[in-house]
Amino acid sequence: xxxxxxxxxxxxxxxxxxxxxxxxxxxxxxxxxxxxxxxxxxxxxxxxxxxxxxxxxxxxxxxxxxxxxxxxxxxxxxxxxxxxxxxxxxxxxxxxxxxxxxxxxxxxxxxxxxxxxxxxxxxxxxxxxxxxxxxxxxxxxxxxxxxxxxxxxxxxxxxxxxxxxxxxxxxxxxxxxxxxxxxxxxxxxxxxxxxxxxxxxxxxxxxxxxxxxxxxxxxxxxxxxxxxxxxxxxxxxxxxxxxxxxxxxxxxxxxxxxxxxxxxxxxxxxxxxxxxxxxxxxxxxxxxxxxxxxxxxxxxxxxxxxxxxxxxxxxxxx
Amino acid sequence: xxxxxxxxxxxxxxxxxxxxxxxxxxxxxxxxxxxxxxxxxxxxxxxxxxxxxxxxxxxxxxxxxxxxxxxxxxxxxxxxxxxxxxxxxxxxxxxxxxxxxxxxxxxxxxxxxxxxxxxxxxxxxxxxxxxxxxxxxxxxxxxxxxxxxxxxxxxxxxxxxxxxxxxxxxxxxxxxxxxxxxxxxxxxxxxxxxxxxxxxxxxxxxxxxxxxxxxxxxxxxxxxxxxxxxxxxxxxxxxxxxxxxxxxxxx
Numbered sequence: 001x002x003x004x005x006x007x008x009x010x011x012x013x014x015x016x017x018x019x020x021x022x023x024x025x026x027x028x029x030x031x032x033x034x035x036x037x038x039x040x041x042x043x044x045x046x047x048x049x050x051x052x053x054x055x056x057x058x059x060x061x062x063x064x065x066x067x068x069x070x071x072x073x074x075x076x077x078x079x080x081x082x083x084x085x086x087x088x089x090x091x092x093x094x095x096x097x098x099x100x101x102x103x104x105x106x107x108x109x110x111x112x113x114x115x116x117x118x119x120x121x122x123x124x125x126x127x128x129x130x131x132x133x134x135x136x137x138x139x140x141x142x143x144x145x146x147x148x149x150x151x152x153x154x155x156x157x158x159x160x161x162x163x164x165x166x167x168x169x170x171x172x173x174x175x176x177x178x179x180x181x182x183x184x185x186x187x188x189x190x191x192x193x194x195x196x197x198x199x200x201x202x203x204x205x206x207x208x209x210x211x212x213x214x215x216x217x218x219x220x221x222x223x224x225x226x227x228x229x230x231x232x233x234x235x236x237x238x239x240x241x242x243x244x245x246x247x248x249x250x251x252x253x254x255x256x257x258x259x260x261x262x263x264x265x266x267x268x269x270x271x272x273x274x275x276x277x278x279x280x281x282x283x284x285x286x287x288x289x290x291x292x293x294x295x296x297x298x299x300x301x302x303x304x305x306x307x308x309x310x311x312x313x314x315x316x317x318x
Numbered sequence: 319x320x321x322x323x324x325x326x327x328x329x330x331x332x333x334x335x336x337x338x339x340x341x342x343x344x345x346x347x348x349x350x351x352x353x354x355x356x357x358x359x360x361x362x363x364x365x366x367x368x369x370x371x372x373x374x375x376x377x378x379x380x381x382x383x384x385x386x387x388x389x390x391x392x393x394x395x396x397x398x399x400x401x402x403x404x405x406x407x408x409x410x411x412x413x414x415x416x417x418x419x420x421x422x423x424x425x426x427x428x429x430x431x432x433x434x435x436x437x438x439x440x441x442x443x444x445x446x447x448x449x450x451x452x453x454x455x456x457x458x459x460x461x462x463x464x465x466x467x468x469x470x471x472x473x474x475x476x477x478x479x480x481x482x483x484x485x486x487x488x489x490x491x492x493x494x495x496x497x498x499x500x501x502x503x504x505x506x507x508x509x510x511x512x513x514x515x516x517x518x519x520x521x522x523x524x525x526x527x528x529x530x531x532x533x534x535x536x537x538x539x540x541x542x543x544x545x546x547x548x549x550x551x552x553x554x555x556x557x558x559x560x561x562x563x564x565x566x567x568x569x
Contacts (some may be wrong), residue, residue: 183432186433187432187433187435188431188432188433189423189425189431189433191433192412192416192420192423192433193421195409195411195412195416196409196412196416196420198411199409199410199411199412200407200408200409200410200411202407203407203408203409203420204409204420204421206391206403206407207407207420207421208391208392208395208421208422209420209421266409266411267411
């Protein structure tokens with residue numbers, strides 16, 4: 001049996017970090033100042049939004065699922081934060097609570113239908129995306145309601161823009177999420193259960209694991225993370241806007257794949273997906289620095305994902 | 319020998335298919351029972367009732383002489399019943415030690431309940447050594463092992479929890495002679511400990527008679543033949559099955 005210094009999983013995580021560093025170096029050559037502290041921090045800040053959504057996506061992909069309801073759960077969360085808080089600090093806590101609760105509820109609903117009604121994850125989460133979109137547009141009159149004009153509570157905006165020890169607060173939050181999720185997956189029973197389900201749900205069931213409940217919780221977490229990203233984005237941009245969640249579906253899945261998480265489930269680390277989010281954002285920034293138009297960037301993302309899936313699929317087959 | 323598990327008059331139907339029609343059996347500690355029969359005869363249904371996977375329509379299971387009604391697989395496990403399934407029910411992508419501790423992971427004390435990887439590794443290695451299974455490292459992924467080694471890990475997992483009743487569903491199926499020998503040796507060592515009752519589903523009559531103390535033959539959901547292994551032969555068993563087959567064709 002060949003021995004490896006590092007496991008395949010660890011190599012993929014390292015590769016994702018290597019790609020991020022490489023992209024910053026390339027960016028530095030292409031565009032002077034790209035690799036400056038301020039520039040790197042702002043790229044990481046943008047990556048943190050992708051990274052948070054990717055945390056939820058990572059959970060469901062690990063059990064062999066997928067969450068396509070990310071865009072509108074995120075978007076509806078941003079709208080809900082603004083309309084529930086009416087832009088007032090005094091209502092901020094209440095607004096954050098019902099926004100996170102709403103996101104988790106949408107995610108849990110996904111899980112319930114997938115697990116107990118046997119709806120395929122792709123179909124269920126796509127339907128949920130449509131339902132939430134309809135609810136958000138309908139209830140807000142296409143974002144024309146009076147409350148819709150509200151800004152995110154200043155305290156939320158200040159928290160997102162705040163800087164602590166030279167690092168934006170949103171990045172600190174992401175760092176905490178990275179540590180917590182990595183520990184949860186690697187060092188808790190919940191994590192072991194998640195990997196076991198993704199690898200062999202029947203074996204997990206026969207070992208006594210509550211497969212259904214765990215799966216529902218994972219979808220709930222995905223909804224929760226999408227809502228959290230929505231709150232932060234609303235705070236970051238000041239207001240909710242229509243379509244603000246759209247880029248995050250593709251990017252969250254891409255981050256997970258780049259980070260070496262198996263799209264079939266059961267294998268991979270959030271540490272990798274986080275690096276994937278950074279690589280992806282750095283790639284976008286490099287392409288922007290090269291003045292590549294939007295259509296070109298879309299093509300590049302698509303090609304990158306395909307190439308990685310082909311490469312990683314081949315490694316596993318060996 | 320003291321009786322470990324006994325079943326009386328087990329009946330199980332699926333729709334209008336009668337899988338079990340009044341099956342009774344018992345296994346004592348230190349005894350090994352071979353359960354023979356054709357595909358679809360009801361052997362797996364029988365095992366699945368004993369593991370709490372199915373609930374019988376009628377009949378009663380007793381563990382240590384006390385009547386038990388298993389609500390779930392977990393419930394049966396709590397009574398010391400462990401099963402090694404035909405497809406092993408191992409998670410190929412996880413390491414040996416994670417498989418051995420799946421759903422009963424060891425945790426550090428304290429509020430965070432973090433996994434105690436070090437202790438799980440140590441105990442997994444000790445458990446494997448105790449029953450004489452050699453692996454290079456308990457960190458190896460189960461998917462990287464041979465069929466015989468995987469079967470051995472599955473058996474090791476089952477007995478590492480102080481199982482007192484071990485059910486094996488075709489442990490020797492699709493296994494080469496050398497691999498089969500590994501498992502037969504392992505099972506015989508377990509039997510000689512004297513504290514475990516073992517029931518094994520098998521297809522190979524000669525092999526089963528060699529390993530087991532007693533055999534039963536299940537046909538059409540009923541036990542049609544029972545004998546100490548030494549008092550019968552593969553030929554006799556084959557003849558019963560053949561006779562039955564002829565009768566079925568004639569009828």
